[in-house]
Amino acid sequence: QQQVKQSPQSLIVQKGGISIINCAYENTAFDYFPWYQQFPGKGPALLIAIRPDVSEKKEGRFTISFNKSAKQFSLHIMDSQPGDSATYFCAASKPGGGNKLTFGTGTQLKVEL
Amino acid sequence: KAGVTQTPRYLIKTRGQQVTLSCSPISGHRSVSWYQQTPGQGLQFLFEYFSETQRNKGNFPGRFSGRQFSNSRSEMNVSTLELGDSALYLCASSLEGRQETQYFGPGTRLLVL
Numbered sequence: 001q002q003q004v005k006q007s008p009q010s011l012i013v014q015k016g017g018i019s020i021i022n023c024a025y026e027n028t029a030f031d032y033f034p035w036y037q038q039f040p041g042k043g044p045a046l047l048i049a050i051r052p053d054v055s056e057k058k059e060g061r062f063t064i065s066f067n068k069s070a071k072q073f074s075l076h077i078m079d080s081q082p083g084d085s086a087t088y089f090c091a092a093s094k095p096g097g098g099n100k101l102t103f104g105t106g107t108q109l110k111v112e113l
Numbered sequence: 114k115a116g117v118t119q120t121p122r123y124l125i126k127t128r129g130q131q132v133t134l135s136c137s138p139i140s141g142h143r144s145v146s147w148y149q150q151t152p153g154q155g156l157q158f159l160f161e162y163f164s165e166t167q168r169n170k171g172n173f174p175g176r177f178s179g180r181q182f183s184n185s186r187s188e189m190n191v192s193t194l195e196l197g198d199s200a201l202y203l204c205a206s207s208l209e210g211r212q213e214t215q216y217f218g219p220g221t222r223l224l225v226l
Contacts, residue, residue, distance in 0.1 A: 032212050043117070043203050043217030044156070089156060099144050099207050099215055100169045103156040 003027050004092050006104025013111050019077040021107045023090035026071065030092040034101070035064065035075045038087045048075070080111045115139065117206050117218035125224045131192040134221045138185050138206030142214070145187040147179060150201040150220070162187055163209065199225045
């Protein structure tokens with residue numbers, strides 16, 4: 001059972017454009033929603049995270065939008081740069097689950113010049 | 114501050130063998146989680162250890178096991194290796210109760226022939 005669905009699988013964006021990656025979850029018990037960035041040969045790195053008590057969180061060029069009623073959240077990368085080219089994973093965890101994360105399937109982002 | 118370290122970085126084994134992977138968490142982090150990453154299944158949670166006790170376990174067969182030592186270092190063991198065990202094995206450490214402090218190591222790339 002895939003509890004976190006992520007789309008698109010791959011994305012090509014022009015430099016300076018906006019990259020948007022979407023995730024939907026099924027388990028309403030989830031209360032922590034992070035986004036991770038992974039470069040080839042590296043482990044995932046936490047980019048930004050949100051909890052359901054807010055609808056949006058912004059850190060620099062990265063914004064998470066959260067829709068609790070639709071059980072969806074998305075990552076927006078403003079002014080996308082070639083250095084943002086990486087694989088992005090959304091994830092979710094629930095109370096009592098310790099640090100266990102349920103990941104989406106990943107989105108390969110390529111930012112072209 | 115040193116990050117999460119994993120050894121070895123690369124490993125080649127044959128079917129039927131067993132393997133032990135090691136993870137040293139960030140200093141002060143007592144929670145260690147393990148994930149398997151494959152192109153087909155993505156990132157899947159294996160187990161989590163805290164204070165030398167396993168407190169979460171994913172849906173993997175009993176061939177996958179782990180342990181944590183008093184210094185928070187962790188090992189995972191896979192016995193009777195199968196071709197499908199070829200993957201990147203990632204370790205993540207975090208402070209207790211602070212999911213936003215979860216940092217991943219670079220992983221161990223295991224190839225089973």
